[in-house]
Amino acid sequence: MNESLMFQNAPHVRQSESVRTMMTDVIIALVPIYVMAFFYYGPRALLLGLSGILFCVVFSAIGALVLHEKISFDLTPAITGLVIPLLMPATVDYFVIAAACAVAIFVVKLPFGGTGNNLFNPAAVGFASAAICWPAKVFSYPAPLQTLEIFGENTAAMAQSPAYSLALGAVPEYEVLDMLLGSVPGPMGATNIFVVATCGIFLMVRKTVNWITPVSFLLPYSLLLALFPRIEASSFDSLCYELFSGIAIFGAFFMLSEPVTSPKRDFGKFMAGITSAVAAFLFRYFGELEMGFAYALIIMNVFSPLFDEICEEILHVLRRGGKLKKVFFEKKPKEKTEKEEKLPFVRVLKKKKAEEAPAEAVEENTEAEELSEEEITEEPVIEVSFDETSEEEISEEENEEQEEKEPSEDEKTEEEAAV
Amino acid sequence: MSFFVRGIILEQKKEPMLTRSTLVMRHEYEYFDCDFPDIALDELSREQIIELARLAEIVDESDGKLLCEKLEKTDLGEGGTLIIDAVDDEPYISSQMSGCIHHPEKVALGIELCEKVLSPEKTYVAMYKHIFDTNFSIPKKIGNYKVEKIGGRYPAEGRVYRHIPKGKNAVVVGACAMLHLARAAEDSRKMTSCFITVAGDAILNPRNVEVPVGTSVERIIQLCGLNEKPEVIIMGGSMTGRSIFEPENEVVGPTTRGIIALSRGYHNPSPCIGCGRCDHACPKALSVSTMRKLAEFGDFEKLTRYDAALCIGCGACSYVCPSRIDVAATIIKAKKQMELAKKEGTL
Known part of the structure; x- marks a missing residue:
């Protein structure tokens, strides 16, 4: 009985949901989109998806081998590999997908420490870099409902995508219902709005995706699109054409909501949604590229730590009973500069060395003393200030702080009791 | 709205234990001799009840203090409240609740004696009501005393104070201690x-x-x-x-x-994916995901800025973590180190 018992930290009951179930949810939600792509473009769509998975998994395995890490069986590279082909036309070459996957894994993910540490959305950066390198391949779309050749030269009939004609300022010649069903040329995963939205709602119901992220992106985005139409049509028509033609809806559910790079709190997610909506609209309105969403997403990723900080600051005030004065105008203890911080460290070093070599090794001892003395003599003025003035100030101010804090805690307990 | 909701919903798993009768391990009861064996229960004075609690060596199970000391030293003042703690908000655990449910008369007698000592204006039994996986319904009254149902999400232990009038005192006493007090008064039996x-x-x-x-x-x-x-x-x-x-x-x-x-513990935590569920679960609205990283790096100065001292160690963050990371354990450990560092004066 004894030997088999293991140690476990405090909460001994855990939620049944794990990272694996979350990732499986996303993969399940992506499958119907691939089925629709198969319906419109034939087996080449499925092969593109499989090759995406293969490239991403192989690249991350290579990365793990190079970094001498254990090869883990997490599903995040597979999702990146599944999302990237859906943003591209079905005629795209396999090497473009390989390049996008390589950028996603080798540039975005691995240098920052692998899963959970990337700064930007890997799929978005992979797609963006591919779009910059091969715009002719990434932005030329085949007409739907034709079976493409699996390998070899592309002989499919090409067509103008609604996003392109919108960029030129022309009204697209497709009906809105066709755009909802996806039988218009465009990225192979993002055109069938009905299926994408259903899969997104599935993810929101499963709580794998927080509902705030897509809603706070799509509402301001559609509002902006309705207010500033690019074509000569009614604002509702313009809104429908604009909203259903890009990758915005697909991205809102599957890329914007990626947990690693989006803010952690609800209010932060809300702010991030609005930021990316404004950025995506500006890219669409002033930019020449059709798919500005990926770049908007990257911009949002840059700001997401800032949104977290803002949330933390607000909560910092709220935890003190909502009194701004106490938080911002109270006297703060003098912040230690870098040089001042060094001083105690030197002393500790000196002590340690003295302990290690008490009397036997006199030479080392003297060396240590010399070293420490040198370092101290470099900044003699600061030491004096640290000893005589700043410590007293700090202690007085700390006392003041404590006096100020005590009533706030009392108020808090009262509030809790009242609640 | 998840903007305002704090804490977590737990699957309570209380079922077979709560409704089954209590199994008593056979052992010899110990009895004490008191100076007032023949006085009726109604006529016991304040000092005599405290003496009973002292002789019976009753320990309050809600905080581990001696009941006699607690009764002696507590001064509720005017309009005070006596709260009987039977809030079992953790999964599986139902020891206090079952004590109340299977021995209601004895618990009521214990409360009556306790009331005589403390003379509160209001007395209620606090029970946790959000137990969904059972047909059992919480009784409305234990003896003559009202049961206040404590609802809401997991860390509910702190919410027992929500029914007291504003600005008045309150004292929390465990339900099983009341049971033992009744036994001591009736049979002069020690708490063993x-x-x-x-x-x-x-x-x-x-x-x-x-x-x-x-x-x-x-x-x-x-x-x-x-x-x-x-x-x-x-x-x-x-x-x-x-x-x-x-x-x-x-x-x-x-x-x-x-x-x-x-039969099975939790193995192999995977890396944090930053989903922010721990931040939402925290009943004190702390930024748990950032705090965990700071705790791992040992950046205590920033941790004070993030109000690590407010952490109550409820473990809600670890419960919701999909990566099975020991979030709460990491933060509690850092908190202890911080206190040590403050004592030594290095922080």
């Missing part, structure tokens, strides 16, 4: 036993047991039987208890709420 929930998927016959104080954990597990070989044995609550290695050397005390044997 404690109520413990034995549960978990490795236990054959999960139920509430009454065992002598100082029984070893292994003996109690033998009493209820083992289904399969357990991998983890926990002493205390399922959310805040500690895992033990030597069940034959660990003994139970009055404050032990439960013993839980699980």
